[in-house]
Amino acid sequence: MAAIQTSNRFRPFGTSVFAEMTALAIEHQAVNLSQGFPDFDGPDFVRAAARQAIDEGHNQYAPMPGLPALREAVCAWWQEHTGLSADPVREVTIASGCTGGLAAAVLGLCNPGDEVIMFEPFYDAYRPDCAMAGAVPRHVTLRPSAGRFVYDRSELEALFNDRTRAVLLNTPHNPTGKVFTHDELSHIAELCIKHDCIAIADEVYERLTFDDNRPHISLATLPGMRDRTLTLSSLGKTFSLTGWKIGWAIGSAPLTSAIRAAHQFLIYCNPAPLQIGAAEALRHGAEYVGQLRRQYADARAFLSEALADVGFDVLTPEGTYFIMCEHERVSHRLGVQTDVELCRVLTRDYGVACIPPSAFYDNPEDGAGLVRFAFCKTRETLEQAVRRLGRIPR
Incomplete structure (x- = not known):
């Protein structure tokens, strides 16, 4: 039987970065700030x-x-x-x-x-x-x-x-x-x-x-x-x-x-x-949406400040529930260079999963200096993530 292969149209894409990082988060029992899903229920x-x-x-x-x-x-x-x-x-x-x-x-x-x-x-x-x-x-x-x-x-x-x-x-x-x-x-x-x-x-x-x-x-x-x-x-x-x-x-x-x-x-x-x-x-749902926006605004401020304290250069988001950061200073301290390397180290060694944005670029090198965190989580979850990130060497 001939080898069964993925079709040519899909072969360049591989496994979604969301699936990869979520699996890594589960394996290492990491706080999952990678994929954009809340850890609480809707109304x-x-x-x-x-x-x-x-x-x-x-x-x-x-x-x-x-x-x-x-x-x-x-x-x-x-x-x-x-x-x-x-x-x-x-x-x-x-x-x-x-x-x-x-x-x-x-x-x-x-x-x-x-x-x-x-x-x-x-x-x-x-x-x-x-x-x-x-x-x-x-x-x-x-x-x-x-x-x-x-x-x-x-x-x-x-x-x-x-x-x-x-x-x-x-x-x-x-x-x-x-x-x-x-x-x-x-x-x-x-x-x-x-x-x-x-x-x-x-x-x-x-x-x-x-x-x-x-x-x-x-x-x-x-x-x-x-x-x-x-x-x-x-x-x-x-x-x-x-x-x-x-x-x-x-x-x-x-x-x-x-x-x-x-x-x-x-x-x-x-x-x-x-x-x-x-x-x-x-x-x-108007009341719920208003409450959720206030919750996310607070979460954005809390996580942005914490990431800046760790050494990330935060690019404050105007919308969504994601924060993009430039990671050069943190990566230098951890001995890594790319966003993929950093995300794997943070997940494996510090118990916080995030997303390497290079997956969102036609040329991955263009996004290698960035990292993305999701803040659509409870305050308790975000506080746990911040404590873990606080162990990164200063």
């Missing part, structure tokens, strides 16, 4: 609604686009936060988390040879999504400058050509924590309109921003962008229910038809009871 009333739905018999296939009640709740949520209306029948699709929605979007909208522009560092699913579609990823790099990440406008402009199909924008941005400004979004929108391409907006951290002078702005709200933007988000980050994998995509009818064409053959539908719970979250 009681949301979980209760899902349990009740199971008990009441909502246990068969849901409609492929999603339960009508959830699509209507998504539209109401969308209008409340953006001022834009959407048709729940023709313009909303319930996906398998934002990640599932992204895969369906790229597969449904891109042909082989189409180019997709994205901002590096990027969520590690973006390139495999392009590989599945035969699309070509192009990127402009976000670089630290004066304490925040910025991109070079001329570099972005140079990427556009007659093969450009889409811009894939993530704001608030994982892993940098950047919240794109109105001026930056206007520049991106102008380029999309000029080159007649679509935008796929990954806005999964939409409600998790912390600075009043840097609010989240949805790309679809900019002039000329409503009908050319497919906006994706999910329940998991905003309501601390990442394992439910309930996401949604909002876009014009042609964009929605394209994503549904792929979605129906990827997962077909999401669990009906969880969709019922998700609808309750969107209808009645």
